[in-house]
Amino acid sequence: MTVVVLFTRDLRVYDQPVLSRACREYQSVVPLFVVDERIRRSAPASPNRAEFLAAALADLRSSLRTLGADLVIRRGDVIAETLRVVAAVGASAVFVTADVSGYAQARARLLLRESAQAGIRVEFGPGVTVVPAGELTPAGGDHYRVFTPYFRAWQQTRWRHVVPAPPRVPFRQDVEAGPLPAADDIVAGQRSPVLPEGGESAGLRALEKAVRVARLGGQDRDDLAADQTTRLSPYLHFGCLSALHVARRFENVDPDVVRQLAWRDFMHQVTMAFPDMPTHDYRPRDIAWRDDSDALTAWQEGRTGMPIVDAGMRQLLAEGWMHNRARLITASFLTKTLRVDWRHGAAHFARWLVDGDIANNAGGWQWMAGTGNDTRPNRVLNPIRQARRFDPTGVYVRRYVPELADVAGADVHEPWRLPERSRARLEYPPPLIEPAGAPRGHSAQPPLWSAE
Numbered sequence: 001m002t003v004v005v006l007f008t009r010d011l012r013v014y015d016q017p018v019l020s021r022a023c024r025e026y027q028s029v030v031p032l033f034v035v036d037e038r039i040r041r042s043a044p045a046s047p048n049r050a051e052f053l054a055a056a057l058a059d060l061r062s063s064l065r066t067l068g069a070d071l072v073i074r075r076g077d078v079i080a081e082t083l084r085v086v087a088a089v090g091a092s093a094v095f096v097t098a099d100v101s102g103y104a105q106a107r108a109r110l111l112l113r114e115s116a117q118a119g120i121r122v123e124f125g126p127g128v129t130v131v132p133a134g135e136l137t138p139a140g141g142d143h144y145r146v147f148t149p150y151f152r153a154w155q156q157t158r159w160r161h162v163v164p165a166p167p168r169v170p171f172r173q174d175v176e177a178g179p180l181p182a183a184d185d186i187v188a189g190q191r192s193p194v195l196p197e198g199g200e201s202a203g204l205r206a207l208e209k210a211v212r213v214a215r216l217g218g219q220d221r222d223d224l225a226a227d228q229t230t231r232l233s234p235y236l237h238f239g240c241l242s243a244l245h246v247a248r249r250f251e252n253v254d255p256d257v258v259r260q261l262a263w264r265d266f267m268h269q270v271t272m273a274f275p276d277m278p279t280h281d282y283r284p285r286d287i288a289w290r291d292d293s294d295a296l297t298a299w300q301e302g303r304t305g306m307p308i309v310d311a312g313m314r315q316l317l318a319e320g321w322m323h324n325r326a327r328l329i330t331a332s333f334l335t336k337t338l339r340v341d342w343r344h345g346a347a348h349f350a351r352w353l354v355d356g357d358i359a360n361n362a363g364g365w366q367w368m369a370g371t372g373n374d375t376r377p378n379r380v381l382n383p384i385r386q387a388r389r390f391d392p393t394g395v396y397v398r399r400y401v402p403e404l405a406d407v408a409g410a411d412v413h414e415p416w417r418l419p420e421r422s423r424a425r426l427e428y429p430p431p432l433i434e435p436a437g438a439p440r441g442h443s444a445q446p447p448l449w450s451a452e
């Protein structure tokens with residue numbers, strides 16, 4: 001009896017429940033990854049994620065070879081290619097990790113339908129989140145809309161056991177494995193100069209390093225310059241690390257990381273219940289977004305003249321990653337201050353983020369735009385206060401905005417206050433939004449500054 005294990009964004013062998021179950025229950029297992037043309041062509045495709053994915057596939061193939069198997073790689077329509085491999089190896093079942101996005105749900109439905117017609121069994125297993133999306137529901141609802149009660153229920157849930165990598169993967173040697181795709185074959189285009197190394201092996205090293213750092217204690221996850229969050233998000237996005245495994249490693253070391261993973265689970269269960277999350281307001285609020293392509297471009301390029309915003313946006317372009325606090329500040333600035341539609345911001349993030357994720361990205365954007373799960377939807381972050389609080393000596397800004405490298409201390413956050421002579425020497429744009437007034441050059445609504 002043969003089973004095809006269709007890998008999607010669960011690119012690992014450690015704590016990979018569907019792979020382990022396949023190895024226990026079947027005489028032969030065919031691990032398969034299909035470079036999905038539909039995802040490849042969908043906007044906004046990301047060359048940064050393509051590079052990470054190519055490395056993750058190479059690493060997965062190498063791990064599977066060590067376990068006596070291989071990673072079969074195909075390209076095209078994921079359902080058609082899967083069924084073709086199923087037919088070629090005479091498999092009776094397909095195992096897949098369940099996922100939450102609208103696309104993943106539609107893919108699952110299609111796979112079930114087409115497989116049923118061919119007499120093939122399809123089974124879905126856990127592995128994308130710590131607690132499977134949909135497992136926790138409030139009384140009278142199909143999902144939690146607010147994080148705090150979700151977190152309370154989440155903390156009381158029994159987690160499944162972490163499953164070690166199978167000792168051996170019994171493989172059908174008569175199937176051609178196919179070449180690994182290069183990053184450019186997945187999505188070509190400009191990439192960030194500094195990107196994390198993709199794959200489970202790099203992810204496990206990053207995890208152990210993050211645990212060691214956490215053991216030293218003293219992290220302030222909001223300190224922009226210290227940059228002490230785990231940076232595990234790309235590995236979690238592609239499933240090079242299991243969220244459950246990460247939660248277990250941190251549970252007695254740093255409860256803050258476990259809480260962040262609960263946020264991730266929360267966003268995933270919201271997206272599963274509301275698959276339109278990346279395109280539609282979760283809580284429609286009839287906001288009159290401004291159509292301002294100049295402001296959007298300045299924001300995207302990190303040229304708004306608001307140093308803390310520009311630093312975040314340039315970190316994104318340089319590293320394909322941005323500190324969580326900077327994501328909040330830049331998203332608030334685009335949606336609440338420039339009043340540009342969150343969908344433009346989410347699309348730009350999705351183009352560049354290596355961890356670019358349907359659930360977390362759309363969830364984060366809607367949360368900040370006030371259309372999502374924030375219980376205080378009118379919250380506006382004052383970028384200057386945020387900068388003074390979370391980058392008190394300006395180190396983060398100077399790291400990413402070289403035009404301001406010579407401005408000392410916290411003065412870097414308000415270059416417009418510098419003496420005229422010093423300001424004139426800076427090749428840095430004037431603020432797009434005057435800190436105490438309306439946007440320059442157009443009659444937009446005045447910016448909304450708040451106490452935060």
Ligand SMILES: Cc1cc2nc3c(=O)[nH]c(=O)nc-3n(C[C@H](O)[C@H](O)[C@H](O)COP(=O)(O)OP(=O)(O)OC[C@H]3O[C@@H](n4cnc5c(N)ncnc54)[C@H](O)[C@@H]3O)c2cc1C
Binds near residue numbers: 324325328355364
């Ligand atoms: C506007 C906006 C867009 C975002 N887009 C994404 C995205 O596309 N992909 C993504 O993974 N995260 C996104 N986040 C959430 C968060 O910023 C990142 O997960 C985090 O910065 C990743 O860094 P880390 O791995 O060092 O996080 P840590 O602080 O070390 O947290 C550990 C893990 O928990 C998860 N996590 C942390 N914070 C959040 C959060 N607020 N919501 C959901 N999960 C969280 C991540 O998987 C992260 O790797 C977004 C947040 C905002 C405000």
